[in-house]
Amino acid sequence: xxxxxxxxxxxxxxxxxxxxxxxxxxxxxxxxxxxxxxxxxxxxxxxxxxxxxxxxxxxxxxxxxxxxxxxxxxxxxxxxxxxxxxxxxxxxxxxxxxxxxxxxxxxxxxxxxxxxxxxxxxxxxxxxxxxxxxxxxxxxxxxxxxxxxxxxxxxxxxxxxxxxxxxxxxxxxxxxxxxxxxxxxxxxxxxxxxxxxxxxxxxxxxxxxxxxxxxxxxxxxxxxxxxxxxxxxxxxxxxxxxxxxxxxxxxxxxxxxxxxxxxxxxxxxxxxxxxxxxxxxxxxxxxxxxxxxxxxxxxxxxxxxxxxxxxxxxxxxxxxxxxxxxxxxxxxxxxxxxxxxxxxxxxxxxxxxxxxxxxxxxxxxxxxxxxxxxxxxxxxxxxxxxxxxxxxxxxxxxxxxxxxxxxxxxxxxxxxxxxxxxxxxxxxxxxxxxxxxxxxxxxxxxxxxxxxxxxxxxxxxxxxxxxxxxxxxxxxxxxxxxxxxxxxxxxxxxxxxxxxxxxxxxxxxxxxxxxxx
Ligand code: AMP
Numbered sequence: 001x002x003x004x005x006x007x008x009x010x011x012x013x014x015x016x017x018x019x020x021x022x023x024x025x026x027x028x029x030x031x032x033x034x035x036x037x038x039x040x041x042x043x044x045x046x047x048x049x050x051x052x053x054x055x056x057x058x059x060x061x062x063x064x065x066x067x068x069x070x071x072x073x074x075x076x077x078x079x080x081x082x083x084x085x086x087x088x089x090x091x092x093x094x095x096x097x098x099x100x101x102x103x104x105x106x107x108x109x110x111x112x113x114x115x116x117x118x119x120x121x122x123x124x125x126x127x128x129x130x131x132x133x134x135x136x137x138x139x140x141x142x143x144x145x146x147x148x149x150x151x152x153x154x155x156x157x158x159x160x161x162x163x164x165x166x167x168x169x170x171x172x173x174x175x176x177x178x179x180x181x182x183x184x185x186x187x188x189x190x191x192x193x194x195x196x197x198x199x200x201x202x203x204x205x206x207x208x209x210x211x212x213x214x215x216x217x218x219x220x221x222x223x224x225x226x227x228x229x230x231x232x233x234x235x236x237x238x239x240x241x242x243x244x245x246x247x248x249x250x251x252x253x254x255x256x257x258x259x260x261x262x263x264x265x266x267x268x269x270x271x272x273x274x275x276x277x278x279x280x281x282x283x284x285x286x287x288x289x290x291x292x293x294x295x296x297x298x299x300x301x302x303x304x305x306x307x308x309x310x311x312x313x314x315x316x317x318x319x320x321x322x323x324x325x326x327x328x329x330x331x332x333x334x335x336x337x338x339x340x341x342x343x344x345x346x347x348x349x350x351x352x353x354x355x356x357x358x359x360x361x362x363x364x365x366x367x368x369x370x371x372x373x374x375x376x377x378x379x380x381x382x383x384x385x386x387x388x389x390x391x392x393x394x395x396x397x398x399x400x401x402x403x404x405x406x407x408x409x410x411x412x413x414x415x416x417x418x419x420x421x422x423x424x425x426x427x428x429x430x431x432x433x434x435x436x437x438x439x440x441x442x443x444x445x446x447x448x449x450x451x452x453x454x455x456x457x458x459x460x461x462x463x464x465x466x467x468x469x470x471x472x473x474x475x476x477x478x479x480x481x482x483x484x485x486x487x488x489x490x491x492x493x494x495x496x497x498x499x500x501x502x503x504x505x506x507x508x509x510x511x512x513x514x515x516x517x
Pocket of ligand 1: 298304
């Protein structure tokens with residue numbers, strides 16, 4: 001089944017409801033949105049001569065046009081390649097070439113970059129810039145019928161955020177996206193018609209993936225006019241549209257909670273925040289629950305099994321009287337309904353309860369492989385299992401706690417140290433705004449932990465205080481042997497901390513004289 005059937009279904013069930021909105025203003029109803037997409041797809045097929053299965057790159061900052069382009073692509077039986085608008089020109093060039101895109105839809109701010117990146121690419125036949133005559137022209141003409149696709153056909157080529165190395169193109173099929181959508185209704189939320197989703201994060205990633213369930217539920221898809229995540233604007237838009245669902249990275253939740261505008265949120269404006277993509281520290285989570293109420297659901301997923309591996313439900317967030325409430329807040333919750341999740345050793349044997357191992361997942365959300373990368377595909381897909389590269393452990397009740405990416409784990413004197421555990425402790429300190437712990441080679445111990453710390457404005461916290469905090473909470477050998485106080489942590493375009501960059505910084509800066517051992 002073509003995933004674009006969801007839009008057809010929404011047009012039938014919610015035709016008169018607003019579908020797309022620019023800021024506070026409605027842009028189209030579901031019926032108009034569907035018609036627009038069906039007309040645009042006629043142009044894709046006939047004007048540009050694109051054949052089912054061919055790829056269309058979308059180099060677009062967030063806006064209603066991004067969803068119009070995506071659905072037109074699917075309606076015509078084509079494959080969408082959404083690209084994060086903040087990438088480096090070299091990364092645009094790489095993805096355009098690697099995906100074999102035949103057409104690229106681009107927003108004006110990226111037009112020059114894409115024109116340069118596309119120079120010399122043989123497969124790319126056309127670039128269409130939104131807002132130009134060429135784009136407007138695509139909205140005129142006759143609608144064409146939806147092109148049917150098989151469930152295993154490719155729908156979305158999802159380039160991984162690449163905290164290391166080159167991005168890889170995870171091939172997501174129509175079945176993958178449909179399973180993810182149904183899983184949303186099973187485990188995350190059952191939104192009521194008439195609500196909204198605010199796309200404050202890029203639709204090339206998690207926020208765009210969540211468009212499917214909210215679209216099918218008849219929610220209006222709201223794009224902030226600023227094109228970015230501005231807390232005050234987001235609060236205004238939640239108040240304007242109401243019953244709002246939003247996907248945020250943990251650092252974005254923290255910004256919302258700490259912003260004075262949060263006091264302006266009116267009752268019923270915010271329905272649900274799904275957060276994920278990186279660890280959310282328990283101290284931040286408790287504060288968010290205290291300020292926002294019971295509106296949080298955590299998800300753990302990755303591009304290779306989009307948004308769907310485990311989740312921590314609203315109910316679990318609210319169970320303050322449960323003896324393991326804090327441990328559960330620190331976990332990523334229970335396996336999702338449509339997948340099987342295991343924690344295994346190197347040979348794939350399940351680990352006993354409480355013992356860490358690599359997290360593997362099987363089910364209809366698991367990608368078909370990486371485009372033209374058989375080695376990486378072989379490493380990640382073994383039989384029906386996707387090896388996530390994440391380390392975690394199940395507790396006796398089946399809750400999964402994520403430790404770290406396997407490559408981020410520190411091995412010191414033969415013992416494993418999970419940076420997340422140390423970061424959780426450092427975050428307890430009022431003076432710590434953000435922190436990240438990485439390993440540094442040590443001649444005797446193999447590796448030792450080093451903490452990078454961003455102080456909260458005006459705070460003077462130093463190594464001695466943080467060391468004492470660690471000694472009070474975790475085993476002595478785990479505590480950082482060095483603290484680096486920095487202005488900011490290096491992050492990628494999705495806000496994930498680049499531990500690789502921190503390790504490089506350490507390799508470039510020798511140990512300070514007299515540093516503690
Ligand atoms: P991406 O494919 O860019 O979405 O990145 C997926 C990776 O983000 C996962 O493999 C995890 O390492 C991390 N991640 C996703 N969700 C969570 C979560 N809830 N808690 C901690 N890390 C997460």
